[in-house]
Amino acid sequence: MRVMKRILFGSLAAAMLVAGSAQAQVKVGNAMAVTGPIPDLVAPMVAAVDLAAKHINEQGGVLGESYEVVRADSACDPSAAVDAVTKLINVDQVLGILGPVCSGATIAQAESVSIPAGVVTLSVSASSPAITSMESGTDLVFRAAASDAYQGVALADLTLASGIKEIAVSYANDDYNAAIAQVFAKVYEEKGGKVVAMEAHEPNKASYRSEVQTLSKGTNALALFAYYGSSGITIMRNALETGAFDTFIGADGMLAQEVIDQIGAENLGNATFTTSASDDTTDAYKAWQALAEAAGVPAADPFVPNSYDATFMMAMAIEKAGSADRSKIAAALREVANAPGEVILPGEWAKAKKLIGEGKDVNYVGGAGPQDFDANGDVQGSFSKNTVVGGKWSATLIK
Amino acid sequence: MLEFVNFYFIPGLVLGCIYALGAIGVTLTFGILRFANFAHGEVMMVGAFLTWTFMDFMTGAGLALHPLVAAIPAVVIAIGVSVFVDRYFYRPFRKSSPIIVVIASFGMMLVLRSLVQVIWGPNQITFVKGIAKPNGAIREATSDMGMMILVPDKHLLIMVGTIVIMLAFNYILTSTRMGKAMRAVSDNPDLARTSGINVESVIRNIWVIGGFCAVAAGVFLAMDTQFIESTMGFRILLPIFAAAILGGIGRPFGAVAGGLIIGLAEELVAYPWIGDAPLISPGYKSGIAFMIMVVMLIVRPSGLFRGKVF
Amino acid sequence: MDQMLGYFLYAMSLLTMGGIYAILALGLNAQWGFAGLFNAGIAGFAALGAYTYALLTTADSPFHYGGLGLPLVIGEMVAMVVSGMVAAVIGAICIRLRADYLAIATIGIAEIIKLVIKNETDITNGPRGINKIPRTWEHLTEERFYSSWPMSMFNTPEGWVSFFDSLPAWWWQPFFAATVLVIMFIFYFLLERARLSPWGRMMAAIRDNEVSARAAGKDVTGRRIEAFILGAVIMGMGGALLAQHLRLIEPTNTFDPAKMTFLVWVMLIAGGSGNNRGAILGGFLVWVLWSGSELMIKGSIDVIASIFSDWDPAILQTRAGFLRMLLIGLLLQLVLQKYPGGILPEKRPAVSGRNAKRAGNRE
Missing domain, CATH: 3.40.50.2300 (Response regulator)
Incomplete structure (x- = not known):
């Protein structure tokens, strides 16, 4: 029994020490289904999240600090997602959650952890219609991918x-x-x-x-x-x-x-x-495509532009909120994403930072569409149809 | 009728061949070492990954290898892995209760799979590109006889390959010293030991044969689906268990029969036997093997071929 | 301050999940530790409990059958009953199968339970799952509870709203963790009583030597089925509590046997099968390692990255999840080889002196 107590408390203490050793940064949590049933779909999405963080840090970071994305594994599984987000919110003290990939995991972590804790979830890919109706007036769940x-x-x-x-x-x-x-x-x-x-x-x-x-x-x-x-x-x-x-x-x-x-x-x-993405007739998609191709990220893969957009908008919202305060992020998120305001394209962090600093309205328009949140935190999304042209998927905007 | 043969029966047979090869290893370890080896599916997967790696390496050197050629070094390495795992992770528990070894094998399953995921990554890898069209010669010949049989080359290879391995296996088991020793240990380990058979060397041979069949199953599966990924072994592990039980534990030919039955059953329940809709919703497909298995366990636990009941 | 509160709340979550897993491990101990029944369908029984609880206690929903909106305690009771009844049917058919066969049969049955939940969409909402499951204590803040009896006796709805607003948002978390622990201790207490009773000693006799127990005129099959049902009832409760904690359950990943069933087995074997305290210890220990290992691996990669600063740790970071599984697998091998009887090996009742010591080392 004594041995076990030692192991138990030893591992707990080690976990806390390691987690607590990180310096003060602007941290957001990123629960992605790194393991689980769809690791192949998730890998480029993870790359897009990291790419957005890299662009933001190259152009000055958030609130003068570096913008750190803390990753955890939600495995597409409600119980893994709840555990992962509990750790992100409580141990890592993140300001917001860039959502778990699967809809089930997203709803579970939101209802079980992040809504009670008052933390904003911005999902990168959860597309289930059930998310629209789940949060009952708390206004804490947003998504950068359109509902099915x-x-x-x-x-x-x-x-x-x-x-x-x-x-x-x-x-x-x-x-x-x-x-x-x-x-x-x-x-x-x-x-x-x-x-x-x-x-x-x-x-x-x-x-x-x-x-x-x-x-x-x-x-x-x-x-x-x-x-x-x-x-x-x-x-x-x-x-x-x-x-x-x-x-x-x-x-x-x-x-x-x-x-x-x-x-x-x-x-x-x-x-x-x-x-749910635009095609290369829009400036936003062209900007995204150039950035993604420069970094070797597959620009047109499902939910990859959405992942970039979500990471970028979360940073803009924190900058807009002006301090590392979880409770102000939801309102700020709506302000930076929705019209009216000066249009910000993917990668234009320095511009966004400057305009927000001057107190001007901004409106992020991403590779996955205009990214304007409605009252439920959903985006309308624009859709493209993809056919094979010359051995690659080629996108054309519909509607 | 032709539609039935081409689109339900032959695919079922192909799937059955893959299950059958996998089930041989499972039934041998179950029969002789008395535990359900959960890591068996991962051996199949490791074999397929190694095969692909050799193919990829040789393609880089300007030589396109057939998967079955590239599988030869893969077999050697996979057998090495099996023997190594047995030596350090299963052998310490030979005298313990079987549940401990089952759990150890479950742990090895996680270890092997995550090792592959760390080395090769979790993404799918293309094994063979493109669409396999039906074999032209067979199609011509049979359509002259009024019944056009559509079977792609890869399926012919899988079926012929399985038959060859079966025959070789039959020869080893019935006509060699090693095979006789294996059968003796399977029937009664204590008696075999007292009559002077080296049980540890028999166990090593089990891993060699089981590993060989596992890699064959893995490579055949990869040839059929034309891609490989890290959970491909686990996905077919439970139907393989069902096949081993159905055939009777410790009965390699029972395992083959069980594999064929399970493979056929999985494809045939989607046939519109009554009306236009599939007999059983395809959403229940993975339940078919379990249904057969549970019924078998209840009605006749010794399996079709009078296997062992512990 | 926030950081300290964060650690406290994470500890609460560890206690909650650890407690739920300890309950599942206690249920398995009743089956394997007491009676030698190799149940590999734990996830199936937990799923039955969880779905029963969810369908009975959620508010009316267009997505699935019901919700009937019944009191939480009734949901928990029925969850146990349903799980126990299914176990009785399975037991009556399969109990005569010996260890490994029963294991494979129960894997199959759990898989079939999962498939039914997945495909009978009208009742269970299929793979999309059931959400808004009420969680004990937190559920009091839902309008349908505070505006109806018995809460409406004590205060007006407005009064309750202002009362809950005055509490910190996390007030229910320690209470929920405590509730899980209390339920765990009740099961522990009852199982200890059962283990030391004549029934428990008869179970040990049947498990260790079935032939002589049968010769002594014991109803071996009946006792076995009893132990199977007892374990399943406890697992049903574990499932109901898990549903409360997650607040959304879906069949594919929540009740993945490769994760849940396996984890519970590891807990029992590591803690010490046959020993109820061992089952509880294993539950907490393995869950803390499972959950904490993610933080530790993340930290170690940071440390490695700072030592080898010219090397890009990106590949390790993207594959950290798999590294975690690798380490858990290796750790399991280590525990199995170092503590073959578990950390707290079984102590046999009613055996005295020299024999007790020897029996204690039994595995």
Whole structure:
């Protein structure tokens, strides 16, 4: 028993010593699903967060201090996210949380930890419609990615506009894909399309040949909602191999260079995926693309521009709040992100800092869209459709 | 009927071959060392990663290797890892209760997987690029006979490869000294020991054979899905356990039969047997193996081939 | 000051989660430690408890069945009953299977429970999960509780609002942690009583030598099923408390057997199976290591980076999460080899003198 007490208290003390040794900085917490089911999607998002912090520190930092992003692992898992955010808020004393990746983990950490503690959560990618209605008047949860309620509609419109009247739907049975598939199917049928078959599939299986074959009755178009890494690529490959489908429609989870590299551009002539980002007709996206490409970060991967935008807006909000005070950040976040004000593009930290210092209004416009928060802390988002052109995804703005 | 064969039966068979190879290692360790080896899936995964690394290395040197060639050095290293893990992490518990070894193997699973994630990173790696079209010759020949069989080359390789490994394995088990010693230890370790069989060397051979089959399963899986990533082994581990139980613990051929049955069942339940919809929602796909396994455990715990019941 | 409060609140969270895991480990101890039943479906029973509690106590919601908005205590009671009933059915079918087989059967059953929760979307909201689960003490600040009986007897809703506003925002955290600990001690107390009772001694006899116990006329199967149900009831409560702590539960990751079931097993084996105090110690110890290791690894990478300042630690930082799993895995091997009987090995009741010492080293 004595030995154990020593180990117990020893490890506790060590944990606290190590954590407490950091100097006074402007710290924000970044709970990302570094491990868990989608590490491949998260890795470039992490890189984008770090890139934003780097740009901010190169141009003077926040409140005259260095802007430190403290990372923790939320593993896409409510219990890991709650534990990670508890540590960020209490031990690291961060000013705000740059959100866990998955919607379930985001809601859990918000309801369990960050809302009771009065800390702002700015999610980089949680897209579940449930987040809109969860916080009941506390105004502490924001997100830099549009709700599926918007993207599902945009995708249904796009599908009908491209002349696909009948479609089969297959979605991975997880929080993100199930949600967007429901919205898509409902809107698509309301607007005159016909869903010939709709089935969930269990992610992470080695083969989906029988599923796609059973779904393919009467149409060659498949609306596929999946993460590319856990089942998306396998389903597309199985469908193409067996000739069950040749036309694919889908959302963010499928959008990665990995898909082209693995399946081959020649097989993806009829694949269209939407994502909540702009295209290179906007100045903001051009600015983001230049910065991302200079740093080797994949600019068009899902939620990567959103991650950069969130990190940048959080820094602007802290600068605007004028002090390291958690309670002022929510209001400041809305002010710096929403119109009116002088437009700030990705990377323009020195300009933003100067204008905020002069007390002028600013309005951040990011690579993922205008990033204006509504009363629920949601962004409308703009969506682009992505098709393969010359071996790369090429984005065009829709609507 | 043709649709059934091409899109349900053959894919099921391919999946079954992969499960079968994996289940051989599981059933041997379970039968002789008396524990469910949770790290077995990670050996498959490590084998596939090593294979890819050799392929990548040789491509860099200007030589495109076939995965099955690159798998040869991978097999050697993976067997080395298996024997090393056994020596330092399982052998200390030979005399303890099996649960301790199960937990040790669970820990090794975490260690091996995170090691791969630290070295290679968590991202998917493309194993073979592109889409595998059905083999032209078979398609021509069978369509002349009025039944067009569509099977890509990679599936032919997997099925032929599995049969070759099975035959070799059968020869080792029934006709060599080592195989006879293995069967003796499996039937009764104490009796085998008293009759002068070196049990530790038999155990080493178990890891060699189990490791070989595991790497084969891993490489075949990578050839089929055409990518590798760090949880690929764990994802198929539980169906493999189900296959081993179904066939009867300690019965390698039972494990093969079990693997084929589980693989076929997983693909065939999505067939629209009644009406247009899949028989069972694909959302329940991973439950199929467990259903079969639980029913089997209750009805006939010794498995199809009269395996051991501890 | 804020920093000290932060450490205090983190300690509260460690106590809460450690306590919940200690409860799960106590439940497993009743099954494995007492009766030798290798249950590898802990996550399944915890999920049953958590979902039952959530469906019964949440406010009415369009996303899932109910919520029935019942009092929290009723939710907890029913959670235990449901988990116990499912265990009775499973036990009746599977209990005669020996150790490893029972393990694999329970893994399968837990996986099937998870799949049902995931696919029966109308009842459980499927993979999106159930949120707004009321947490003991904190729930008092919700309008539906303070505006209704019994709280409405003591104060007006406005009065309650101003009362809660006068408290610091974290007031309920120590109370919730204490509640979890009290529940843990109640289970500990009851299990100790059971262990030292004739029933407990009969369990040990059955576990250690089934044949002679059967020959002595004991109802081996019946006793086994009892122990299985007892453990499952405790796990159901653990699940209900976990649901309160997380406030959102979803089937895929919250009840991931590779994490939860495994962690509870490590806790029991490290703490000492057969020993209730060992189960509790293991629960806290392993959880503190699990949670604290993230801070320690983060700190060590900073230290490494400051020593080798010309080297970019970015790759280590992005892979720190995996490094953590690697270290936990190795630590587990170390504990297993150093303390094969656990840190607090089992002490047998009713054995005296020399035998007691020998029996204490049993594993």
